[in-house]
Amino acid sequence: MPDGPQESAGSIAASLFQNELETITAAIESYGKKPHQNIAIIADPFAGQQLVIEEIKRRYPDTISYLPFFSVVTGKDFIPNLYTAKDVVVMERCHFLALRKIGGFVMLDEFLDFISSSEKLFITTWNSYSWSYLNAVRQIEGFFPEIIHLPKMDSKTLKDLILVKYEGAKIEFVDDRVIEEKKGIEVLERKITLPIVNRVVSIPWITYSPSVSKLEGIEVKDAVFDRINSIADGNYGVAQRVWERSLDYPEMKMSNIPVTPCAVDLTINEAFLLTIILSMESIQLVDLAEIAGPEINIDQNLYRLIQHGLVEEEKGYFHIKPEALKCVGNYLTRIRMVW
């Protein structure tokens, strides 16, 4: 790895989420001057919500109280902290307030009760899948008038953000794909901006490569990031992880980027556990077992999810394997386990 200049999390966030940070900054700056509106920052796992929070903390170290959650909230201990907190409260990973089980919404209800009667400004982050679920069952959207969805990146933005860390270092991009891999149809994604409504939407972009000639120079670099983005689906954290795992410094070979075919076919119990892991982002076995109840054999189902390459364990916490995030999200949406 090069010793080149490392961009701080804050400056990456400032480049990635300029508009979103402007909205949050305006809300903090105007606090006390006009009626405040609580903010919900919603993003897929690994999509960079912590970068946004780090940047807010950096900009307003004396103005905010930072109250993150690291695992499922089981007690009301956090409520007294809300009383003593400063006027602007930044709460990270609020999806840990709810557990998908009977009686699992008590903490969330306590929190919503609190913010309903509070004069403080709450800036909260939520997992996008949890948000959709909680919004369907508890209509939490009504408590957060300002909703910010962190946008997806295109290949070019990802390339610029990842390569900025390697300024001054020479990375050689190598097209070493086998001939069969280069031929045929490839479905990529392109982002287009809709006129009038000014909305960015993703459209499938089908490419056909009959040629077997090797890509050279800048073409290889673009192809590498197109390939990374086809896995990351515009998710900065996933792209970063795929990049780091594929880079064999100073060489970046196209063949190192994993091609993970998305052919998932799970039982209902496996799909349910996968939904929980996706929605909670990272969850301990004990919490998973509590949600699953006695009818789901946790060990067996988790083993199969790990074998499928969809889930991995890290220090006792289970989370979706970043490379499989797009595949998992699409599959669970298709079978309507997530809405």
Place this chain on the structure above:
Amino acid sequence: MANGIQPDLTNLSIREIDVGTILYIGAVLVIAYLAARMLSWVLMRLSERAGVYRISVTMAIPLLKIAIYTTALYLFVTAIIEPSLSQLTVFAGFFGAALGFGLKDVFADIIGGLVITFERPYQIGDKIAIKEHYGEVIDIGLRSTRIRTPFDSVVTIPNFIIFDQSVSSANAGKTEMMVVIDLFIDPESNAELAMDILKDAVVTSKYVYITEHRPYTILLDDFPFYKRVRAKAYVNDLRYEFEFLSEVTRRAWMAYAREGIRPPQVQRILPETAGQTARISESPARKGINERRSVESQEE
């Protein structure tokens, strides 16, 4: 008018029917049958991989079958005669009349099949209740519709039945469908808590599907000797209808037991109402199951 038609009919040229013609007709029929079967099979396989679009894919099956069989019929007719357009029209009329007199039930079934295909009161994959039968539609043929009941029996229902029977489709072409779950509790138990628990049991189920247009409802009804807590919610895939019902009921009753919420006490219930406590749902499915159980117990 008759004078206009007469010359055409007398000039109707019938081809010579030899072994080749018979083989040709046989081949047409066999190919049509195989093509219809193969297309059905392929589309059913595709539909299973289509997730929420499963029923949209299967919708094409009856249409394709009609197209195939109509083509086969045309080839069959033109293999025997060489009609002009007006002759073909007259022939079709006579053929229809002959069918109408001789095979009027079969003909009514075919018309029923056409009506089902184009008007779509139900589609392949739907859960329907028709007469005393309830189940998932697994095939819509030209003559009959086949449904698979919750007991895995395949019931063949003639298509003409849609002309004089009402058909109830629980999902109307969608993958999700509403399931009604009733729990009966003792009138002295905490009904508000029972409603909260049932609500949580529904919204945390692995089978539930909730959106703005597919909301859930929890209702309470008071009866002389018990209270009924009712949940109305959508199951994410109609194939999990009974699993959804069972899972929510089981989990809710486990929580009820923890909270001291009891089922209706038998001694409170008058003999003539006792049977109602066993009734969990009033859905057509439940009705069908109860009726079947009743028949089975009578047979025993």
